[in-house]
Amino acid sequence: MLGVDVVIVVTGGSGFIGAHLCERLLDDGYGVRVVDIVPPKSGTKAEFARVSVLDAARLTKILSGAEGVVHLAALIDVSASVSDPFSDFSVNAAGTMNVLEAARHAGVKKLAFASSAAVYGEPVRLPVDEEHPTAPLSPYGAAKLAAERYVLLYNSLYGMENTALRLFNVYGEGQNASSPYSGVITKFANAISEGSRPMIFGDGEQTRDFVHVDDVCDAFVRAIEGQGCSSPLNIASGVETSVRELLETMCGICGADFSPTYMPERKGEIARSVADIKLARKRIGYAPRMALSQGLRELLEAKGGARSIFRPKK
Numbered sequence: 001m002l003g004v005d006v007v008i009v010v011t012g013g014s015g016f017i018g019a020h021l022c023e024r025l026l027d028d029g030y031g032v033r034v035v036d037i038v039p040p041k042s043g044t045k046a047e048f049a050r051v052s053v054l055d056a057a058r059l060t061k062i063l064s065g066a067e068g069v070v071h072l073a074a075l076i077d078v079s080a081s082v083s084d085p086f087s088d089f090s091v092n093a094a095g096t097m098n099v100l101e102a103a104r105h106a107g108v109k110k111l112a113f114a115s116s117a118a119v120y121g122e123p124v125r126l127p128v129d130e131e132h133p134t135a136p137l138s139p140y141g142a143a144k145l146a147a148e149r150y151v152l153l154y155n156s157l158y159g160m161e162n163t164a165l166r167l168f169n170v171y172g173e174g175q176n177a178s179s180p181y182s183g184v185i186t187k188f189a190n191a192i193s194e195g196s197r198p199m200i201f202g203d204g205e206q207t208r209d210f211v212h213v214d215d216v217c218d219a220f221v222r223a224i225e226g227q228g229c230s231s232p233l234n235i236a237s238g239v240e241t242s243v244r245e246l247l248e249t250m251c252g253i254c255g256a257d258f259s260p261t262y263m264p265e266r267k268g269e270i271a272r273s274v275a276d277i278k279l280a281r282k283r284i285g286y287a288p289r290m291a292l293s294q295g296l297r298e299l300l301e302a303k304g305g306a307r308s309i310f311r312p313k314k
Ligand SMILES: NC(=O)c1ccc[n+]([C@@H]2O[C@H](COP(=O)([O-])OP(=O)(O)OC[C@H]3O[C@@H](n4cnc5c(N)ncnc54)[C@H](O)[C@@H]3O)[C@@H](O)[C@H]2O)c1
Pocket: 011, 012, 013, 014, 015, 016, 017, 018, 035, 036, 037, 038, 051, 052, 053, 054, 071, 072, 073, 074, 075, 076, 091, 095, 114, 115, 116, 117, 166, 167, 168, 169, 170, 171, 179, 181, 182
């Protein structure tokens, strides 16, 4: 039986995934300590320490006595990583080293790390499994790749039981429309609710693997409760969805007309993405449960004033 005396530290716990994960951990009976540079939403029962992952000295103290760490804190803006690669490196690579060292010195055995599909770059074959070559296209992807290597190296060097989860396009309530991952879903929802025409860049045939935030939280809980894994693990839905299909589904749910404005294709975007998730199933029992249509429906319903989005079918 878990008690609040079993504490999990969540770095980046005030962010999109972090906020959902903290509530899931609290529901499961854990004590939760958030390490972030911004406070979590009011009303949470999680403890909060306003500490940067760049502050190595304070991290060790905060991690003392914890059972495990979920390390989500990061700069997630891929284009910002291109204009300012050093800041990205500092937080995403060196910051991860700080968290790892703090865990090692504090005697915390388990760390689950949020890596990214960005480590793969443009897929050369689909679905992308964990053996797929890594060829990041941005400093963000390079820093995530370096960081996950350190995370897993600590298993063999220091007897930790760490896990690196390569997240694909996570979506769900509370995501910022500017997110490079699934901000498109929030943007489409906003456009539909405002009655404006959603924008599709390119022909809309580019594909992504959208995974619901609840399934991602489940993967992190499994990772932190498991015994670690020497290979990184893909966390995705395993379903390939084009941006055009995505918008059609959202319009279908709301009874809105499908009438996007097509804009020129954006440079640097990969054409297709879908993950092979068999290894995560095998190693941590990960099995995504939220179908995209259901996740989108819940998201649209939860959106502020969302019911006004729904129009009767003609
Ligand atoms: N959202 C996705 O689809 C997706 C996909 C792949 C990987 N990831 C990874 O998952 C993690 C969480 O992503 P998210 O979408 O919730 O992002 P987010 O931006 O909502 O959350 C990141 C959090 O990290 C915090 N943070 C930033 N710099 C910090 C610092 N120096 N010290 C402490 N905290 C700091 C931010 O304040 C924020 O609360 C990130 O590591 C991201 O790279 C996300």
